[in-house]
Structures are given as C-alpha cells and as structure tokens.
Amino acid sequence: MRSTRKTSVVTGVLFLVTEVAAIGGLTLYGPVLHDAGYVTGPGADTRVYLGALFEFVLALAVVGTGVALFPVVKRQNEGAALGYVCGRLLEAAVIVVGIISVLSVVTLRREAAGAPGGDAPSRLTAADTLVAIHDWTFLFGPNFVLGANTLVLACLMYRSRLVPRPVAVLGLVGGAMICASATAVLFGLYEQVSVAGSLAALPVFAWEVTLAVRLLAKGFTEPAQLPNTSERWAASPETVGGHSLAPR
Template sequence: MGSTRKTAVVTGVLFLVTEVAAICGLALYGPVLHDAGYVLGPGADTRVFLGALSEFVLALAVIGTGVALYPVVKRQNEGAALGYVCGRLLEAAVILVGIISVLSVVTLRRESAAAPGGDAASLVTAADTLVAFHDWTFLFGPNFVLGANTLVLAGLMYRSRLVPRPLAVLGLVGATLICASAAAVLFGLYEQVSVAGSLAALPVFAWEVGLAVRLLAKGFTGPAAQLPDPNTAEKWAVSSETVGGHSLAPR
C-alpha cells in the first residue's frame, strides 16, 4: 500500500470517527443540556462523562483529519492546506471549551449536593449559563468553523479532482448550507437543535460520510493523486548531483 493510499485510509477512518463521536456526544449530553433542574437533582454524571469523552475523541479526530490530509492537499495549494489544518485546530479548540463548560455543570451539581441549603435559583442560573456557553461553542465550532473548513477542503478536492467532482460539489453545498443555518440560529430564526437545523446539516454530514467511504474504498483519484511529494522531489534532485563526473541518479 503506497503512502497516498495509506493517507486516504487513515483520513477515511478519522472522518467516520468524527461522525460517530459527534452523534454519541450530543446524545449522551441530553440530561445536562435539556434538564433545567439537572444541577439540583441526582444527575446522570456517568452519562455526561461518557459524552465528554466522546467529544474529546471528536476533537482529536478533527485534528487528525487536518494533519492526515495536509501532505496530499498541500501539493494543490499549500496556503489553503495550511489554512485547513489551522481551521481544524480551531474547531477542536472550540469543542474542548464546550466540554469544559458541560463538566463544570457536573462539578456545580456535586458541590451543591455536598453543601445542601444553597440558593437553588442561583444554582440553576449558574448551570443554565454554563449550558448556554456550551450551546454557543456548538454553534461556532461544529457549525461556522466546520462550514468554513468544509468549504476549503471541498474546494481543494474540486479543483484537484482528488475525489469525484459531484462529491466535492456536495461538500461545497453542505458548507454553504451549514454556515447559512448557523447564521439563522445566531439571529434567532430557529433553534439550533431543530428540524430546520438538522435538515441544513444533512448535506455536510453526507459529504463527510461520502468522503470517508470513498477514501476507504478507492483512495484519492485523478492525476493530482500521482504528483510526487515536493520533499521527495527535492531529495531526488540532490541525489542527482554528479560526483566525479558521474550522476548518482539511476539511469
């Protein structure tokens, strides 16, 4: 298996991990995100911890996709490839901030249980503030930043034909829709977790799953997938220097 094929397989696996981890994290966070009285009740801390662990895996996989793809996509446009890696790092950082805010609700609940008699209204307000903080990170990380990252990657894939163009077009459409949906949520047109929000997120979900399956099954395609790595080319050029009038490169 060549290095480019290995890159495709690793990238495909990482994209699938991001989808599974994101879904698991959102599902497991349910009690703390949707129960206003969570901080006063018995809690479901183990479930929330599992959700945090899922989102931590998500953040690592998000970074992994950027790092894994960089050696391939930098051959098409190094600046855009570097921007994609930085965007994925930013996305992961925002996700981690959201994790911390959710875990802070658990800490608040445990401390209130250890010291009963506190102001219930103040506890609920503090917990709601932390949940709202998580919701904002979810809007800007896996929505705005994800949309921007998808736009860059799908654009690179479209120009280079590393994957079939219809798949790249799906990514461009998905990126546009999820950014537009995030803007709609930002201005209060509908809730983030809603039918409209879910429908707007479907194309980018289909793009990431489709890209993962394509890379696992076929790898990168087109002439661009066969381009030599610039570092390899530089080493080859050095090895071609002559010593004593004879070239070191094989004839």
C-alpha cells in the same frame, strides 16, 4: 502510491470517527442540556462524563483529519492546506471549551449534593450560564467553523480532482448550507436543534460520510497522485546533448 493510500485510509477512518463521536456526545449530553434542574437533582453524571469523552475523541479526530490530509492537499495549494489545518485546530478548540462548560455543570451538581443547604438559585443561574456557553460553542464550532473548513477542503478536492467532482460538489453545497443555517440560528430564525437545522446539516453530514467511504474504498483519484507535474517539468527540464527537452 502506498503512502498516499495509507493517508486516505487514515483520513477516511477519522472522518467516520468524527460523525460517530459527534452524534454520541450530543445524545449523551441530553440530561444536562435539556433539564433546567439538573444541577439540583440526582443527575446522570456518568452519562455526561461518557458524552465528554466522546466529544474529546471528536476534537482529536477533527485535528487528525487536518494533519492527515495536509501532506496531500498542500501539493495543490499550500496556503489553503495550512488554512484547513488551522481551521480544524480552531474547531477542536471550540469543542473543548464546550466540553469544559458541560463538565463544570456536573461539578456544580456534585457540590450541591455535598452541601444541601447551599444557594440553589445561584447554582441554577451558574448552570444555565455554562449550558448557554456550550450552546454557543456548538453553534460556532460544529457549524460556522465546520462550514468554513468544509468549503476549503471541498474546493481543494474539486480543483485537484483528488476525489470525483460530484463528491466535492456535495462538500461545497454542505459547507455553504451549514454556514447559512448557523447564520439563521444566530439571528433567531429557528433553533439549532430543530427540523430546519437538521435538514440544513444533512448535506455536510453526507459529504463527510461519502468522502470517508470513498477514501476507504478507493483512496484518492489516481491522476492526482503526482500533482503539479507540468510545473516541475518546466522548472527542471531534462536535457539531451546539452539541449533542453522542455517545450518552448
């Protein structure tokens, strides 16, 4: 009971960290993502570095949620639990690729500042390419892969009742919506950072915050603390006087 409670607290904190770090990183990246001339201008390198730090913390917290939850959810379905951990690792890896692409733009800007007579058009082209790479990682990591991970975890939570089913249903809805929205962005129906994209992302944001608050406040649902009781009873029946107590 105590070990599970500790797991729920750690997981809740990590989910909240992912939300804060994701919002902080995207906000701090603003100058490099939205200023086409960033690489040839004065820049805001310190702000971008801070954004990269936020996103690195995000990647660590993403992996942490998968690792922290694995001992609990594997009791329900070990294959799905392992898939969730691998999915979170993939999500974190994609985020790190985005970090590196943004920091590479800063490197180009610093090189341009040290050599004013350099080829500005080529640097602008390279910077645009690196920003485009970040944009694609932002679509596939915190959208497609996040949506798939959310669906796996919410399904596990729904079937095991580790959290109240309305919370799990919110996750199922959020995961489906973020995947659908990412597909719409992929085919150019609207921009990812737009009103439609933000509205589609709200349910998955609400799911993670609600799950985090639930785990911090009350932990996992108590009846789920000892999963698969009937299976263990059937596999190892106790006996009295040489007779099995397992139901026939």
